[in-house]
Amino acid sequence: MRVLFAGSPEVAVPTLRALAERHDVVAALTRPPARRRRRGSDEPSPVALAARELGIEVLEWPSLRTPEAQAGIEALGVDVAVVVAYGVLVPQTLLDLPRLGWVNLHFSLLPAYRGAAPVQWAVRQGEELTGASVFRLTAGLDACPVIGTMTETVRPRDTSGELLDRLAVSGAPLVLHCLDALADQTAVLAEQPTEGVSLAPRILPADARVPWSDPALAVDRFVRSMTPAPGAWTELDGARVKVGPVLPAWATRRGGPPEIPDGLEPGEIAVTKAGVWVGTGGQPVELGDVAPAGKSWMPAAAWARGARLEPGARFS
Structure with missing residues (x-):
C-alpha cells in the first residue's frame, strides 16, 4: 500500500521503520525543526531524521490547513495515512482523502486516558495494565472507532519513559496487523464504550x-x-x-x-x-x-x- 506517515518524536520511529519494511511509505509528515536544547540551533524531529535515513520524503509543514499542505497531500495519492504522536491537527478535508482513511496509534486502552499524555497519567494513577489502541481518525478527542488493541504490563518501578519505549516497539506490529485487516476488509471497527472514559491532558x-x-x-x-x-x-x-x-x-x-x-x-x-x-x-x-x-x-x-x-x- 501507499502510506503517508505522520509523527514527530522518537516513540513514532519504530512504527515508521516497520511500515517502511512492508509498505511504500511515500512521505513522512512531521513537526518543523525546533530548538530541543536550551543552547543550540533548531534540530529536525527524530521522525525527520529516520525518514531521511530511509530515503522517505519529509514534509515539515507547521499546519495542515494551508492550500500548499492540502494540495501536497492530495497529490500523494496514498491508500492510508498512519499517525503516531504527530502533534498537528488533521482537518476533516484531509481525513477524507485516503481510501482507507487515517489511523492513529494511541498509547492507552481506549476509552481510558484519551489525550496527549496517556502513559504519564497511567503511571501516575498506578495502573498495573495498559496498552495501545489503533483507531480510525475522526473528529473528536480520541473518541473514534477502534480497530485493534494490545496490552502491556506496567512494571512496579516503570518510569513513563521506560513504559512508553516498550509500547512504541510493541505497538508497531499492531499497526501492521490493523492495516492488513483494513486492506482485506476483515477489520472490525468497534465503537468505544461510554463507560470507563478518562482523560490524559498534556502535562506542562x-x-x-x-x-x-x-x-x-x-x-x-x-x-x-x-x-x-x-x-x-x-x-x-x-x-x-x-x-x-x-x-x-x-x-x-x-x-x-x-x-x-x-x-x-x-x-x-x-x-x-x-x-x-x-x-x-x-x-x-x-x-x-x-x-x-x-x-x-x-x-x-x-x-x-x-x-x-x-x-x-x-x-x-
Whole structure:
C-alpha cells in the first residue's frame, strides 16, 4: 500500500521503520525543526531524521490547513495515512482523502486516558495494565472507532519513559496487523464504550512540581510519571532542583532495611548513612538522582554534601 506517515518524536520511529519494511511509505509528515536544547540551533524531529535515513520524503509543514499542505497531500495519492504522536491537527478535508482513511496509534486502552499524555497519567494513577489502541481518525478527542488493541504490563518501578519505549516497539506490529485487516476488509471497527472514559491532558513543566504533602506512594508514582518528561522538580531556598525517581521506604533494598528517619515534615530533608530522605504526607522517600539548577544529574548523597544542608532544610 501507499502510506503517508505522520509523527514527530522518537516513540513514532519504530512504527515508521516497520511500515517502511512492508509498505511504500511515500512521505513522512512531521513537526518543523525546533530548538530541543536550551543552547543550540533548531534540530529536525527524530521522525525527520529516520525518514531521511530511509530515503522517505519529509514534509515539515507547521499546519495542515494551508492550500500548499492540502494540495501536497492530495497529490500523494496514498491508500492510508498512519499517525503516531504527530502533534498537528488533521482537518476533516484531509481525513477524507485516503481510501482507507487515517489511523492513529494511541498509547492507552481506549476509552481510558484519551489525550496527549496517556502513559504519564497511567503511571501516575498506578495502573498495573495498559496498552495501545489503533483507531480510525475522526473528529473528536480520541473518541473514534477502534480497530485493534494490545496490552502491556506496567512494571512496579516503570518510569513513563521506560513504559512508553516498550509500547512504541510493541505497538508497531499492531499497526501492521490493523492495516492488513483494513486492506482485506476483515477489520472490525468497534465503537468505544461510554463507560470507563478518562482523560490524559498534556502535562506542562509547571505541572511537574513534586507534591511532597501527598502520601509516599503518590509521590513515588508522580515522580516516575514525570520521568523523563517534562521532568519532576522542586525548590530549595528558591532554587529549582530536578528530581529523578525516588525510592519509597518500604521498597526492597540490598543489604537489608535502611535507616529511615522519623518525624519528617513534608518536604523536609534528612541525610543519613543510608541515603538522603525527604518527608511526605506519609512515610519518607529516599532521593535517587537530582540535578540542581544549571548542573548535571548526580547522586543525592553527592548533592547533599555539596549543598551543605542545614538541619530542617526543606523542599518547597
